[in-house]
Amino acid sequence: MSQGDSRLPGCPTWPQDYAERYRRAGYWKGETFGRMLRERAERHGDHTALVSGKERWTYRELDARVDRLAAGLKGLGIQPQDRVVVQLPNIGAFHEVCFALFRLGALPVFALPAHRASEIGYFCEFTEAVAYVIADRHGGFDYRNLATSVQAKTPSLRHVIVVGDAGPFTSLEGLYADSPVELTEPRPDDVAFFQLSGGSTGVPKLIPRTHDDYLYSLRASAEICQLDASSVYLCALPAAHNFPMSSPGVFGTFYAGGTSVLALHPSPDVAFPLIEKEKVTITALVPPLAMVWLDAAKARRHDLSSLRVLQVGGAKFSAEAAARVKPALGCTVQQVFGMAEGLVNYTRLDDSEDLIVNTQGRPISADDEVRIVDEDGQDVATGETGHLLTRGPYTIRGYYKAEAHNARAFTSDGFYCTGDLVRMTADGYLVVEGRAKDQINRGGDKVAAEEVENHLLAHPEVHDAAVVSMPDAFLGERTCAFVIPRGTPPAATSLTAFLRERGLAAFKIPDRVEFVETFPKTGVGKVSKKALRETLSRPTAPR
Ligand code: OOB
Numbered sequence: 001m002s003q004g005d006s007r008l009p010g011c012p013t014w015p016q017d018y019a020e021r022y023r024r025a026g027y028w029k030g031e032t033f034g035r036m037l038r039e040r041a042e043r044h045g046d047h048t049a050l051v052s053g054k055e056r057w058t059y060r061e062l063d064a065r066v067d068r069l070a071a072g073l074k075g076l077g078i079q080p081q082d083r084v085v086v087q088l089p090n091i092g093a094f095h096e097v098c099f100a101l102f103r104l105g106a107l108p109v110f111a112l113p114a115h116r117a118s119e120i121g122y123f124c125e126f127t128e129a130v131a132y133v134i135a136d137r138h139g140g141f142d143y144r145n146l147a148t149s150v151q152a153k154t155p156s157l158r159h160v161i162v163v164g165d166a167g168p169f170t171s172l173e174g175l176y177a178d179s180p181v182e183l184t185e186p187r188p189d190d191v192a193f194f195q196l197s198g199g200s201t202g203v204p205k206l207i208p209r210t211h212d213d214y215l216y217s218l219r220a221s222a223e224i225c226q227l228d229a230s231s232v233y234l235c236a237l238p239a240a241h242n243f244p245m246s247s248p249g250v251f252g253t254f255y256a257g258g259t260s261v262l263a264l265h266p267s268p269d270v271a272f273p274l275i276e277k278e279k280v281t282i283t284a285l286v287p288p289l290a291m292v293w294l295d296a297a298k299a300r301r302h303d304l305s306s307l308r309v310l311q312v313g314g315a316k317f318s319a320e321a322a323a324r325v326k327p328a329l330g331c332t333v334q335q336v337f338g339m340a341e342g343l344v345n346y347t348r349l350d351d352s353e354d355l356i357v358n359t360q361g362r363p364i365s366a367d368d369e370v371r372i373v374d375e376d377g378q379d380v381a382t383g384e385t386g387h388l389l390t391r392g393p394y395t396i397r398g399y400y401k402a403e404a405h406n407a408r409a410f411t412s413d414g415f416y417c418t419g420d421l422v423r424m425t426a427d428g429y430l431v432v433e434g435r436a437k438d439q440i441n442r443g444g445d446k447v448a449a450e451e452v453e454n455h456l457l458a459h460p461e462v463h464d465a466a467v468v469s470m471p472d473a474f475l476g477e478r479t480c481a482f483v484i485p486r487g488t489p490p491a492a493t494s495l496t497a498f499l500r501e502r503g504l505a506a507f508k509i510p511d512r513v514e515f516v517e518t519f520p521k522t523g524v525g526k527v528s529k530k531a532l533r534e535t536l537s538r539p540t541a542p543r
């Protein structure tokens with residue numbers, strides 16, 4: 001048997017023998033998020049846990065506010081195992097809501113601020129969410145309008161909870177009870193929340209992470225990154241993403257008793273003054289942002305000397321760019337190759353310059369099993385490129401309620417098929433060489449080709465659609481949609497407007513649309529995306 005069952009139906013979990021092994025090895029310590037925060041409040045009560053704008057919370061204050069919020073959420077009728085879609089920008093309320101839900105045993109579903117009606121509607125419906133937590137406005141967008149339309153279509157969604165002006169909905173601020181209430185603690189092996197998969201299929205998949213497995217990954221990450229109570233982590237990427245959440249991210253910084261500083265925007269004009277003021281020691285970026293920071297650092301208008309580690313991950317960081325970090329910012333670069341499904345690889349802070357610049361690191365755990373296989377599932381020789389499969393103490397055994405997909409995305413013995421093409425160096429470090437999954441990595445934002453194609457196919461003038469990546473100097477890749485029209489091609493802008501109206505997140509809207517009469521086919525008659533990508537790099541490509 002390759003998997004067991006968690007208490008929540010539809011969540012595959014580790015088989016008994018593996019669970020026992022991971023406990024015996026000391027990876028799963030039986031901690032929960034709620035208790036972890038309580039212990040930090042007992043140990044580091046007066047130390048600053050979180051900084052967001054003008055607001056600051058000590059561990060004691062954060063712990064107490066989380067208790068009061070958990071009481072208020074319980075008062076609303078939110079129960080253990082209830083799903084709650086959380087879509088908040090980088091503000092303190094995000095972490096208060098997370099930990100209040102963790103203490104209640106209710107399960108956050110971590111949406112990104114960029115998601116719109118298509119994604120949010122799907123998460124709410126698929127998880128039968130009882131509540132949806134938003135900010136009133138952020139980045140020029142009014143989330144209350146989105147909530148109105150999603151709630152109208154989702155019978156399970158009893159509550160919309162708003163940070164700021166709640167309008168017709170429930171105000172988060174009004175939910176903090178005067179005193180805590182008794183709560184039934186979740187079990188350490190319970191699912192704690194859902195992360196989202198970058199995906200390659202029609203709809204995003206939900207990733208169930210347990211207290212035990214996630215706490216192990218962030219505890220070990222904090223050790224690898226040498227975090228302690230004096231560390232100051234700047235969360236510049238969206239807080240809901242796995243990278244700034246747990247690698248080691250804000251949660252790993254809480255684990256170490258350090259301070260987390262939230263930036264509402266990752267641009268240097270927001271982040272650099274925060275680094276100077278809060279004496280930030282470590283932060284995480286995707287490659288395009290790292291490039292922007294490297295350029296902005298030349299102006300030297302801010303004192304960035306506190307920064308010891310710049311982590312870069314989410315997409316491939318070129319060796320040339322990695323080599324520029326130390327001269328430009330005076331800190332160590334750490335490459336991070338991770339996935340919300342589990343496995344995270346890091347270059348170590350004391351690794352040679354060669355490993356740091358030229359590889360994407362090695363796994364967190366001695367029990368991360370990594371296989372690199374050819375098309376037939378046979379292991380390739382060391383140094384050869386192949387498909388990365390992985391299994392281990394913090395890599396899921398299956399997506400939520402996705403039996404048919406799980407049968408393809410996991411081997412019968414429980415390895416997750418990452419869809420990444422990698423090779424392993426003689427020292428056991430991984431180098432990402434490409435991707436076999438039908439996904440575009442748009443500077444760290446993942447776009448599942450099939451999801452966008454399905455939306456395009458809903459357009460009355462579209463006969464067929466194929467979405468592929470095209471190289472881009474800034475983002476690494478952008479998206480191009482090849483479309484076979486039914487008759488006279490519509491304007492490309494009318495197609496992209498159509499996708500926006502369907503509520504697709506902006507980062508998934510194709511950057512370019514090309515109309516063609518037919519698609520090139522592979523030997524077996526499938527659309528050849530490789531050939532489509534090649535037409536984009538040929539000088540004769542249509543413009
Ligand atoms: C992180 O997580 P996801 O779930 O958004 O995306 C995972 C995928 C990987 O399978 C790989 O295709 C790509 O993103 N990726 C990288 C990379 N880091 C992630 N490709 C090349 N080089 C890298 N350094 O992106 C994520 C999760 C935790 C920590 C860091 C990143």
